[in-house]
Amino acid sequence: MGSLPDFETTPVSSRISTVVPATPRGEENGAYQLNYMDLLMKLHYIRPVYFFSSEAVQGLTACDLKGPMFPLLDKYSHVSGRIRRSESGRPYIKCNDAGVRVAESHQEITLREWFDENGYGVEGLAPDHVLGPDLAFSPLLFIKFTWFKCGGLSLGLSWAHVLGDAVSAFNFITKWSQILAGNPPPKSLHISNLSEPQFPTKSLNIEKPSIIKKTRIVGEFWLATNDNDVATHTFHITSKQLQQLLTATNQTNNATKVEASYFEIISALVWKCIAQISDGSGPRVVTICTSDSNRAENEFPSNGLVLSKFEASSAAGKSDVLKLAKLIAEKRTVENHAMEKLVDEGEGKEDFIVYGANLTFVDLEEADFRGVKLNGHKPVMANCTFRGVGDQGVVLVLPAPEDGGGDGRIVTVSLPGKELDQLKAKLEGEWGIICSRPGF
Template identity: 65%
Template sequence: MASLPNLETPLESLRISTVVPATPRGEENGEYNLNNIDLLMKLHYIRSIYLFDSKAVQDLSISDLKTPMFPLLDLYSHVSGRVRLAESGRPFIKINDAGVRVAEAYCDKTLHEWLDENEFSIDGLVHDHVLGPDVAFSPLVFIKFQSFKCGGLSIGLSWAHILGDAISAFNFITKWSQTLAGQSPPKSLHKPNLTKPKFLSNYISDNPISIKKATVVDEYWLAANESYVATHTFHITSKQLQNLITSYTSKNSNTNGKTKYFEIISAMIWKYIAQIRGDFGPKIVTICTTNISKRVENEFPTNGVILRKIETNLPPQESHISELVKLIAEEKMNEDDAIGKLLEESEGKEDFIVYGAKLTFVDLEEADLYEVKLNGKKPIMANCDFRGVGDQGVVLILPGLEDDGGNNGRMITVSLLGKELDQLKYKLEREWGINNCSSRGF
């Protein structure tokens, strides 16, 4: 089953406070209407962390860290709101200045010790946050500041996906760090023009299979899993990535040099998961992109996710990586119309799983995770995962560590059934020398 927040954990070492917009709205409470794509993502949560060494945190108090949030929430007013249900049962956000929650914690370990024990896990660095049991009183955003014995700091963001996609979440915390650095927030945010992308095929399904209806746990906005879903992050160094690319290109004479790292890594993991599942290996997967290059500066949070289905009649476990790369690059099938029809028919009252309804690959390799800065310094490590993942699993492809050349390496955060994840670790170590993340090099 999907785990719920541990409501019985003692809070002696944890302080919770609320930050509200700098300018009170008084009785001028507005409403923010959630569109169908927002509601499609209602059971998912985006969690990102940013780890800074003591030099980056020097002379910054918790008050300094919280102060920029007040003017920032003037800009992101709906982020401070709370979910309400219309008479029809359709959720919307009441803009009532209820605020975002801030958690403050202290760890008696150093950053190095934490990373040695926890690798690059997000658990513990992000507040355990889901909407419910009474969504009308549930914050949409939690920010956790955890100080370490060495003077280092982690910043953990938990962001309800109904507010916007991962890029929107990253932009929010980046804008906070810019405000902290003394930059004035913009007077307004640009509403994006969410035009439909050019279809990659003429295929239109009447029954979309990249999403599925979900069972919700009690009154929490979180779906149930049939089995335990575990999460782990792999770090592909720039050298390992080049070896993978060399292996792919040497066996693919038709390569045009335009293949993305995302496509190669996704193909490799697809093949391995298919081998692990055997006859049940996924012949259908979902590709999730966000059109990062078309996002504009100071953009209003939005769910600009693009879902595409890939289906093959060949067993992926026996296919060469180059064959799967070609499928990912050229054979993505559009289900927009079918998904839109299903959402319209549900009138915003049905619950769906997107990530993990089918094995899902999420392209975030061009995300600006390392644009969050303290005292002008980038984090020594940043990572992201999703909560509310279905049993089929999700794979996030993220930028690599800055000290490994940034875009020359990759972080891969994988959520799978526990036994499958253990086998994937073994395969990646045996085939490519890609092992568990650790604090080596910090």
């Protein structure tokens, strides 16, 4: 059977069920062919978690929450499918209505107690599942509803990256909440144009890509092993802190004022701190991952990612933050074309790590992360982590809850444990970014 989550590590009671499309496909089972980016990301998993107050879920039962999934899966047929291999060995998804798994759990603490104990951490609230070792039985999506003692609820997903990127995962669960609110499911889904992103020729790398790492997996268990234990921590940078950071970096920059996005400034700052932790010697090369968040309404899930490399000419630990941010914005090199060639040459059978092959920064600050609503209420807190991260680590930059100006950022960092502890100390001691707890 496919892997199931380990519920014995937390004080919960649980049950698991399966949700299938409302309309059986019968003999019309189709095949969803995976493109090069789907296959490149197949060892990674996206895990968003949303927290809702008791007011938001008042009157809602587990059956109410599962109900919208049936008609939604009619349109997202590949989400309830299973992995198969063609005669050549290339994976694809058989749309056989095998369904998605749903877990229902209970925590014997309140939301407030959870936040007091875990801060922005979501460990245990997203299902701990990966694909395999029996791929034919492994669900591509696992959903977990956790009820808290106060009546609050967390909604966690484990979304196989082979289905689509984080924006696709967010849009899928947002569409679920819209159906729950009484809106009809989409009549059809728009299939995006997955052609090569358009960039100036000089910014494209056509040589062998350097931002991914070829790896080996055990049999058909789609999860790469790490040399180090990777831990995760989340920082909430408020809109006020972002403005102070922008002011401070401009004041230390003797050149003309430099314009850069918050994502690029945060990336430069975290990179500088990590380089200093390693005596300023590295890393010299980082991966920048972006995706188009302005997608068509009711768009079919896809891995619409742009993966770029940036290599610093000097040690990042000694660089000015704003100058480094400007270089990240202007001097990175897109590697999509080279990666497509590499995957196709291997007929999609080889296994790669993307997140954490180099230190990786993922830009999700413009994603509609908070579009999920229950009874008209937005989540009081939401976060997202990735599973399958390599030893060099990954940094996710997400929109934060509305805080005054409503322009803060959630920064979720996965690094080897010792390195992560040093990063927390450096961000707090030198930049005043305190590891706070969410409030509601």
